[in-house]
Amino acid sequence: MSKKYLQELEPGYTPLTVCEEASRCLLCLDAPCSKDCPAGTDPGRFIRAVRFRNFKGAAEVVRENNVLGSICARVCPTERYCQKGCARSGIDVPIDIGRIQRFITDFEETNGMKILKKGKPNGKRVAIIGSGPAALQAAASLARLGYEINLYEKEAKAGGYLRYGIPEYRLPTHIVDKEIEYVTELGVKIHLNTTVGKDISLDKLKSDNDAVIVAVGASYGKMLPKFENNPHVEIAVDFLKRVKDSKGQVDLPDNILVIGGGDVAMDVNVTLKLLGVKNISDVVYEEFCEFRASKKELRDAQALGVSIIDGYVPVDVDGKTVTFKHRTIPGEVKITADKIILAVGQYPNVCGLEGIRIVNGESDIKGYVTTDPKVFVAGDIAHLDKTVVAAVRTGKDVASLIHSRIGGR
Ligand SMILES: Cc1cc2nc3c(=O)[nH]c(=O)nc-3n(C[C@H](O)[C@H](O)[C@H](O)COP(=O)(O)OP(=O)(O)OC[C@H]3O[C@@H](n4cnc5c(N)ncnc54)[C@H](O)[C@@H]3O)c2cc1C
Ligand code: SF4
Structure with a gap:
């Protein structure tokens, strides 16, 4: 099962499909996408280069501006940044900037390009x-x-x-x-x-x-006082580290309860599913309309069959059983699981x-x-x-x- 965890979930572009996607770009002057990239990676410029089949020039733009261009291409929540104001949204859907950037940085690596140079020592x-x-x-x-x-x-x-x-x-x-x-x-x-x-x-x-x-x-991942010293509880970032370190070789029970509704919780949910865990319940304090997780991560978790229960707070813990109360509706829900993963923030x-x-x-x-x-x-x-x-x-x-x-x- 760890095979699924080890494969990139999103497919990349080919030279043909990246050019098709770049050809949808409107080549805006004063490109909104470039203004909205916090790191200044300048998508307007690198997409223009791809559009004219200049992959090498595109790689230079990305790398000069962002030494983690390939990582950002994969993990950046682009819907919050460069794609948010993309002018193409007015016609159909925004340009898939992250995936274009991924193609460019993969091209750079495959072709062994060395773009950045060390400066002349300044004695500091x-x-x-x-x-x-x-x-x-x-x-x-x-x-x-x-x-x-x-x-x-x-x-x-x-x-x-x-x-x-x-x-x-x-x-x-x-x-x-x-x-x-x-x-x-x-x-x-x-x-x-x-x-x-x-x-x-x-x-x-x-x-x-x-x-x-x-x-x-x-x-460091946060612990909730009620869950302290409970042998069935693991902190989300510790769990994700353990899985990544072991390349997915971890033993997991069939029933797992996740508590938390941010991106880290969604990463735990999808990881558990890709590792073959049958039943996952994720209980979240926020209601769906207030969710902090990115829409894409939430969709991925739901598509894989994770049950997400919104609006509940843990009020009591007895070994493997956690009692939750809804924030506004009276009544309780008890969930018993073989393992509990807490994804309630980092400090x-x-x-x-x-x-x-x-x-x-x-x-x-x-x-x-x-x-x-x-x-x-x-x-x-x-x-x-x-x-x-x-x-x-x-x-x-x-x-x-x-x-x-x-x-x-
Ligand atoms: C599970 C998870 C998924 C995420 N997914 C995304 C995502 O998809 N997209 C996104 O944009 N962001 C994501 N983030 C957030 C992103 O990873 C962080 O915002 C980012 O890594 C913060 O960078 P940083 O350099 O401040 O610190 P970190 O990446 O936290 O690195 C800090 C480093 O400092 C080291 N350190 C700490 N104390 C000391 C010390 N005293 N001495 C020496 N070393 C020390 C730590 O070991 C660590 O290596 C995710 C975070 C998590 C936990
Ligand atoms: S905002 Fe969209 S359409 Fe305009 S240059 Fe950027 S990617 Fe192209």
Whole structure:
């Protein structure tokens, strides 16, 4: 069953079908799609290049603007960003920008293109804590400007939620490896199994570097007090990491209860189905009209047969049995399952980095600077959306902010 989990769910374009899709583009001046990409990947320009069969030029546009172009092509909620204002929506359906970008970055890899170049050393050093999308983009942007960059990652492999969170059927590990390789080819060093605050202190990083970027993400899953110490309960992000690490080789019972209604819960639901679990009930606090999960992820979970029960709150837990009450309708529902997975949010743990206070002042640097002039923040702990493309944007922003502050020789 793990075979289904290991295959990409969405098929990619061929050279013929990508040109067909690009030929629907209206080649808008001042393209709304380009304005709406938080990372500035510039879809208007790369789609124009594809339209004129210039795949190489298209790859250069994507890669120059976004070092995680291939990852964003697969996981970006495009309906919220570039596709939202696509002018083609007025005629039929928006251009499938994510899939065009995926074709382009696959073309780049297949043809062994090397687009990014390391900058001439400028004598400045920056340390980055974490190796998720914000850290990787900040590292690449600064390395291209000539900075010496060291990344510190607590896990055994780099990538943050790209590697350990987003499931294989949506984001294959070899794509994550490839894009990390593009970053290390710029001379960026990644120190794995190194927890800042435990194995090395923030003070040491500050004294050895001209600036430090904290990009630790929200890498811990939340627990609800009623479920603590229950042996049948697992946290969603821990479960997804276990499945991804083992390439889908996990033992699972036939009846599983999932609690939560965001994208992470939908990833758990689809993963369980692809691994062959027969009965999955997902109980969600929000009602359908308030759902936080993307429409596409919700549709995928429902199409695979997950029962989604909306508007209920867990009020009591007795081993494998959870009692829920509806938020407005009187009465109770009891669900008994062999395993319970909690997908109720993630939080950052800046243990050992407690001195850091994010400053939310001046508008252009809001959320990137801290009370310590040498320490900056990026990614999920900064102020933008909690998505990969927003993390990329914060990585670019913080890199240019540091460059403007400490410059180079
Ligand atoms: C299951 C799941 C599915 C998702 N799906 C999508 C999606 O489809 N599309 C989308 O756009 N977004 C998605 N997201 C959100 C997205 O992954 C995050 O917004 C993004 O990864 C945040 O990037 P980041 O760089 O801030 O941190 P992270 O990716 O969280 O990386 C932070 C890194 O810092 C490391 N770290 C933490 N503390 C320390 C320390 N003290 N010392 C050293 N290292 C440390 C962590 O180990 C981790 O590797 C998903 C998230 C999850 C959990
Ligand atoms: S908004 Fe849509 S139609 Fe216009 S350039 Fe972008 S992809 Fe093409």
